[in-house]
Amino acid sequence: MSEIVFERTDERLGEFAVRPVEPDRDTELLHGWLTHPKSAYWLMLDAEPADVRRQFRTIEATPGNDAFVGLHNGVPSFLIERYDPARSELAELYRVERGDVGMHFLAAPTGMPVHGFTRAVLTTVMDLMFADPGVRRVVVEPDVNNTSVHALNAEVGFEVIDTVSLTEKKALLSVCTRAAYLASGKAGSTEREASR
Template structure:
């Protein structure tokens, strides 16, 4: 495994240019998983196709044009505590990952943020040809590990739409504990909390 981000410093991503690899690892049952800072120029067509596809209504971006989506992620790119990443398996784009510090996000106003908490959103956008059964769950587990190990997080916090029962089931399968339903600016959400081991020294 290689990492370009110092443990515990999520803000370090804010100064990395788009396309910078922040983690690369071989994952059993997946292949080589590479996670990079989102490159708005190179990745926008892929990102727009994913965000506007059927079944992504809970992501909340289906109505945006490509230019509007670019503006949305350009704003994210300018934030110090909220970062967009793109993950690939064997070079094929498979997921958008948004990582953020809950204390600097509206979710931090609806629960008691603990040291080591890290917020993570994942949109699985594609499956490589010939991928094995259970690909999405293995990918989610690997991405949680990437997020934790590259930041030093000890707990992953999720906030899926309360109606998104499929994602809530996936969170529980990963080992997350379901928390309360809360009102956020854009949705009624269900909090999830997944304890993770800190990286080895």
């Protein structure tokens, strides 16, 4: 089993922890999440398990990219992807700066939603990103129609810098500096980051 690389405690919702994705072990779990109708913005609704395994093996093998399974009170409950914007199609669309890191996140679809859970997941994701002292800005490119994530992003300090056309979507290119995240008042309490 993968080692926990980051964890934090949310005062209301409990323990959040992060471990690297293991493509072979996690295929069934991730396939269930990514093909659920609530995950439409991940553009994998029709993916087969082999497609999911291949996707996460590619992430694992690509320098500057990694993926994590997030645990809530020990139960797998969210997904994080971290990537290097300079090695993505974004590099042609904005001026990548030293210390930029790209990310995607997904709160696992559930029939029993918990109020504030997705916000707590995003806080965990942002704390993870900024736990690396070399990270100066987090970059995201959510679909223009994903209004719920736009609202969450704004809450933690993201600023929209452009509307861009990517291969599979029209997106709001947004950035969040470390200072903006801290100023948002949403930063969580980091308990431990294991060395990578």
